[in-house]
Amino acid sequence: xxxxxxxxxxxxxxxxxxxxxxxxxxxxxxxxxxxxxxxxxxxxxxxxxxxxxxxxxxxxxxxxxxxxxxxxxxxxxxxxxxxxxxxxxxxxxxxxxxxxxxxxxxxxxxxxxxxxxxxxxxxxxxxxxxxxxxxxxxxxxxxxxxxxxxxxxxxxxxxxxxxxxxxxxxxxxxxxxxxxxxxxxxxxxxxxxxxxxxxxxxxxxxxxxxxxxxxxxxxxxxxxxxxxxxxxxxxxxxxxxxxxxxxxxxxxxxxxxxxxxxxxxxxxxxxxxxxxxxxxxxxxxxxxxxxxxxxxxxxxxxxxxxxxxxxxxxxxxxxxxxxxxxxxxxxxxxxxxxxxxxxxxxxxxxxxxxxxxxxxxxxxxxxxxxxxxxxxxxxxxxxxxxxxxxxxxxxxxxxxx
Numbered sequence: 001x002x003x004x005x006x007x008x009x010x011x012x013x014x015x016x017x018x019x020x021x022x023x024x025x026x027x028x029x030x031x032x033x034x035x036x037x038x039x040x041x042x043x044x045x046x047x048x049x050x051x052x053x054x055x056x057x058x059x060x061x062x063x064x065x066x067x068x069x070x071x072x073x074x075x076x077x078x079x080x081x082x083x084x085x086x087x088x089x090x091x092x093x094x095x096x097x098x099x100x101x102x103x104x105x106x107x108x109x110x111x112x113x114x115x116x117x118x119x120x121x122x123x124x125x126x127x128x129x130x131x132x133x134x135x136x137x138x139x140x141x142x143x144x145x146x147x148x149x150x151x152x153x154x155x156x157x158x159x160x161x162x163x164x165x166x167x168x169x170x171x172x173x174x175x176x177x178x179x180x181x182x183x184x185x186x187x188x189x190x191x192x193x194x195x196x197x198x199x200x201x202x203x204x205x206x207x208x209x210x211x212x213x214x215x216x217x218x219x220x221x222x223x224x225x226x227x228x229x230x231x232x233x234x235x236x237x238x239x240x241x242x243x244x245x246x247x248x249x250x251x252x253x254x255x256x257x258x259x260x261x262x263x264x265x266x267x268x269x270x271x272x273x274x275x276x277x278x279x280x281x282x283x284x285x286x287x288x289x290x291x292x293x294x295x296x297x298x299x300x301x302x303x304x305x306x307x308x309x310x311x312x313x314x315x316x317x318x319x320x321x322x323x324x325x326x327x328x329x330x331x332x333x334x335x336x337x338x339x340x341x342x343x344x345x346x347x348x349x350x351x352x353x354x355x356x357x358x359x360x361x362x363x364x365x366x367x368x369x370x371x372x373x374x375x376x377x378x379x380x381x382x383x384x385x386x387x388x389x390x391x392x393x394x395x396x397x398x399x400x401x
Contacts (some may be wrong), residue, residue, distance in 0.1 A: 006043035008036065009400035016394040017046050018066055024049035029360075030242050030249055031059030032387075033376040036395055037276045037286060038369065044398070045278070051239040054251065059277060064237045065376050068272040068357035070281070072194045074226075074271035076130065076334035077288075079197050080304050081216050087204050090130070093123035094196070097203045100176035101196075106135065107144045107179040115144035121183045121370055126200070128184045129193040130333040131312045135180030137191045145181045149192065152178065154207035156267075157256060168209060172199040188313045190323070194334060196269020209268040220297040221283050226276040228269070232262045237298045238275075241359060243380040252380055258322060272358065278374050280392035281363055285354070288365045308333045309353040309365075325385035346389065347396040360384040364392065369399065 003010050013036070016027045020032045031049030035042065047059040082088060088097070092353070095102040101124055107115040120135075130136040139153040152174050174191055182189070198209045205212045210228050218226050230238050231381035238260045241252040257265070259273050267273075287293065292300035300308075311330025328344025329336040338344060338352040349368040356362040360377035375391040377384070 001043055001046075002041060003043040004041070006036075006038040006041035007401035008038055008041075008043040008398045012394075012398040012400065013044050015397060016044055017048075017393050018392065019391055020046060020048040023390070027248050028244070028383065028387065029377045029379050031063075031239065031377070033059060033061065033063065033241070033278050033374075034391055035282050035369070035374040036398070037282060037373075038371040038399075040286075040370075041283070047320060051237070053240065053242070053249070059239070060237070062225070062237060063239050064225055064234060064260070064275050064277055065239050065361050065375075065378055066241065066357070066359055067274050067276050067281065067361045068259070068358040068359055070276075070355055070361050070363065071270065071272050071274035072334050073288075073355050074217060074284070075076075075194050075198050075201070076308060077217055077385055078213050079126075079130075079211075079309060080300055080333070082201065082204050084301065084304055088126055089198075090127040091125050093125055094129065094200060095123060097200055098172065098176070098196070100173045101125070104135075104176075104184070105179045106183055106352075107181065109144065111272060115179070117179050118353040120180060122185060124180075124184045126197075127312075127333075129197045129200075131188070131331060132190055132193050132334075133188055133313065134191070134193045134196075135182045135184055135187070135189065136175065136178065136193055136196065137181050137189065143181055148178045149175065160257075167266045168195075168199050168268050171267045172196050181252060188331065192271065193273040195269055198268065199358050201270070209270055210264070217284070217299060220299060221280075221287055223235050223276070223283060223292050226274060226280045226284075228259065228273045228275070229264050230260045230262060230275050235260075235262055239378045241378045241380060244383070275359075278376050280375055281361075281376075282372065285363050285365055285374065289367065289370070289372050309335055309337050309351070311337045311339060325389065347393060356384075356388060358384075360387060362388040362391075369396075371395075371399075 030053040033047040036044040051059045051063045104120045105117040124134050137146040139150035242249045291302035309332045313331040328340040330339045335353050349366050352366040354364045360379045363374045373395045
């Protein structure tokens with residue numbers, strides 16, 4: 001690996017390589033990959049373990065991962081290209097484009113847990129979607145609204161099993177029937193907002209989300225392995241998903257809707273449907289680091305990216321048992337933004353930003369250090385954040401200038 005000009009210490013980079021190998025040897029993951037780019041130099045790129053443990057297929061630098069919620073930052077950037085054209089305002093009601101969201105209802109719970117539906121105090125705006133303050137939940141069991149969304153999710157799977165899969169428009173229209181968990185703008189809650197934003201991109205652009213992402217981001221940046229599915233000819237590069245079971249790592253076989261399917265999905269999930277490689281995401285992260293430009297291609301302006309990574313929600317609004325790794329961070333337009341390294345307990349920088357995915361894929365963009373770093377695994381587990389942080393500690397520990 002070439003480190004000259006990166007300001008990274010070759011000797012200390014061995015800590016990052018050893019870390020990847022260690023978490024594999026400890027049985028925490030089947031395989032892992034990491035990349036560090038500083039001052040435009042790829043000072044570190046390594047993989048350890050297997051992309052398919054059962055077949056003993058080694059993890060490689062071009063292995064294709066489900067990046068799940070890392071997809072959100074692609075959707076955010078795509079939406080903001082439309083914003084730069086003046087096609088919507090952040091404070092504009094989304095019902096102007098999606099009438100199904102007109103006059104939303106909010107589920108208010110009494111002391112017995114019974115829900116009463118009341119009119120929302122204000123309309124859902126684009127800003128509410130970007131900042132996860134819309135009140136629209138993910139499917140779950142922790143609230144009346146989340147249970148309604150879960151029922152909707154089950155209906156979509158049943159229809160798919162009958163050969164009638166819901167497309168993006170149908171999925172979002174059905175989600176619009178779910179009562180909100182709170183009045184728009186009152187709280188922060190991780191949910192379905194960015195999938196709705198993906199549908200808005202379709203309505204405003206007149207193209208499918210996949211088409212718009214390809215034309216505005218993937219093709220200009222040369223991202224050849226990033227898509228909502230993994231074509232048949234690339235399936236041998238797909239990383240298998242695992243979870244930690246009672247006896248250790250076990251293959252996940254019940255994903256339901258798997259982004260790594262060999263056929264294009266009817267529903268293109270802007271919130272979690274993409275697959276990608278470290279190389280593609282590294283190139284994308286470098287574009288973000290360089291104020292929206294890659295070579296001669298400009299995707300967004302510097303000022304728009306400043307708006308995206310500015311903190312729109314304070315850490316106290318976000319910290320919870322579900323997201324303890326966000327302590328010390330604020331939340332911008334769909335990205336975490338470091339506000340306090342001491343509270344975060346990380347040897348990083350103020351202003352470091354980006355996002356991660358449900359199965360452990362992670363990247364960060366650090367303007368202060370002219371650095372981007374990626375850590376990729378495929379693990380369905382609550383230890384993912386700790387694994388990511390461990391790698392990040394080796395990244396900043398390798399800085400030598």
